[in-house]
Amino acid sequence: MSINIPRGTKDILPGEVEKWQIIEAKAKEISARFNYKEIRTPMFEHTDLFQRGVGDSTDIVQKEMYTFTDRGDRSLTLRPEGTAPVTRSYVENKLFGLAGQPIKLYYIAPMFRYERPQAGRYRQFVQFGIEAMGSADPAIDAEVISLAMSLYKELGLKKLRLVLNTLGDAESRKTHKEALIAHFEPSIGEFCSDCQNRLTKNPLRILDCKKDRDHELMKSAPSIIDHLNEESKVYFEQVKTALTEMNIDYALDPTLVRGLDYYNHTAFEIMSDADGFGAITTLSGGGRYNGLVEDLGGPPTPSIGFAMSLERLLMALEAEGITLDTEDVLDCYVVALGDDAKRKSVSLLNELRQAGIKSDKDYLDKKMKAQFKAADRLKAKFVAILGDEELAKGIINVKNMQSGEQTEVRLEELSSFIKQGK
């Protein structure tokens, strides 16, 4: 009896994995170009970290985490997102004390959320994310957005929409929160029980509610924009100016919010407007989280980042009809006929590979015709044919598969011949 893959997860097989290799290489190359360095944190963390760093009241923490107890009775959780672990690492490793601030980091890493599987949503998915930690310069907000946009654009996406908002600073958020409570409180009985709980705890999240989204009080809810203090207004203007300097278009959306207290100022999402992309059009989201490092035990550290799902990026590429160049070729396929030739083909293949030549041979004792077929399927540029007769003469026949030209080459010169031709 066979065993299946766990529900909501998938294998990435040859034929598909090459696309992943391309987008990951591109994400790494752009990160380097923007001077972001890779960080790798463990697949799991103490559960505490997410309760505090993502927030006890979020769906992620309440419903979606893979939490378990290890053999030492610790409560561990497979990471549902990357910002809390990176921040934990920043604090624990005292990265705030290093020369060269801000610290600019990126990760490409699996994340885990127990959600209902649907198109483009898996229980294990891969996020590419960056975190710029230690600067309160509005220009770095624009840099972070620009990095995400650059990846999408350089991969060929055209139907992109950047949505921008500000959440203001702590003071602005406080007055906004009070205004929201005053707005919803008289009619809160008409809202779902989740929203009723959110009213005093976190009224901003009412605006995010999927059940109550059509309630008339939603549209008329007080906007953060009307509660920004002067400092927050100036900050937001500077971010917008920097984006304009970079020729990055954006649409303002005052309903784009982040429920957690440590978020402030810039919030953004990048959406796909491609036809038939599906109901969830968000490709990535990010924002400033000036309070998080301090919440997790570090010094006050203004920070901003984004995260994007690579599964959704691949879907967006498909929706826009963009194909990545995943063609794979072999430099040389060695065809051997006869027992002695077959034995010799082992060392020949070994020499080719030592010389850096991508090469292969048959391992199923196939007839000549089938060996040629295998070479074809692997798109071999050269086929080197060795029979016992050639072996006795110390030569090998090399066929250039594009031109059809055949050349007799001395055995010891095979590698250099292929190297010149490939």
Added chain:
Amino acid sequence: MSINIPRGTKDILPGEVEKWQIIEAKAKEISARFNYKEIRTPMFEHTDLFQRGVGDSTDIVQKEMYTFTDRGDRSLTLRPEGTAPVTRSYVENKLFGLAGQPIKLYYIAPMFRYERPQAGRYRQFVQFGIEAMGSADPAIDAEVISLAMSLYKELGLKKLRLVLNTLGDAESRKTHKEALIAHFEPSIGEFCSDCQNRLTKNPLRILDCKKDRDHELMKSAPSIIDHLNEESKVYFEQVKTALTEMNIDYALDPTLVRGLDYYNHTAFEIMSDADGFGAITTLSGGGRYNGLVEDLGGPPTPSIGFAMSLERLLMALEAEGITLDTEDVLDCYVVALGDDAKRKSVSLLNELRQAGIKSDKDYLDKKMKAQFKAADRLKAKFVAILGDEELAKGIINVKNMQSGEQTEVRLEELSSFIKQGK
């Protein structure tokens, strides 16, 4: 209060992560050269898979697995090794039905074992492994070994020892097992309770016991070598011949065993003989497992593979005093002085990066001297200095940090100037 990383795991930070990038890139390049393709399986599997595929009687399954129940009441386990998941995927995705057999796969992936942390041993560690599935040709056993050796050698390791053995085919193993039982049974009372349990279940694993390793019956135990049938002998000779054809030295060690029933024929380990490498000298291990695909519900599929810990590879490099070239430079650092210049530097930096130039600027409102210091620390090849005066004239001063030469460049030509020089 701050939160720590889970015990036995580690962060890989900038400064260290570059070494990982180098060895992983090398592993991928060599895999491609040998015509192996990447496969990615989920971080967890149904617990069943490892009970059947790794074996209920192993330490891994009995003591070391991270097993938990998900919110849908499934028993899942973070993968402790890579062969069972790859085999599960091979069966589930019917890779045996594809053209182009054998299927040659590689993975670079985190594994999880709850062990006592010690030098070079973590609870989450990374394995590079390959699996060649669908060929019973002794030459592919040699290919698999050669791929592992090539990675070590091309990274510069010299103090390597390849240890080789055969476990024979199923028939040979059976007669050997009977001989082992006859050998140990009369004195089994002198052995540890684990060994007493192993006697009838899996007497081969007695030879692996760390507690009883000095018992006199260990040395005199019957060797598989004396119980090989003719077919198994021939197979082993062919593997050795192929290794010799490839100039790969090996030492025979009849005590190198694999406890699980689906292992047969070739078994090998690669050890480091570097001084001060530590007590555990094994860098990688592998072998043939002709029975596993069938055990997991697929058709009979002769297969062979290896797995190596990248943590141990890094330790071996260190023990041999090999340093990887992790130097990282920046193409251009933009120094801006004055408010207008600072604003302009945002779009200049953006243009540089769009042109593929690795570049950065200050985000902490630093004075000129400190900006130059940052450029130095980042090993910038060029520093582009923009003041409000230069900006008014539409120019920028570019300093070549190696030659000290300064050039006045028109703003719109900055990218092409740096591109020529970098």
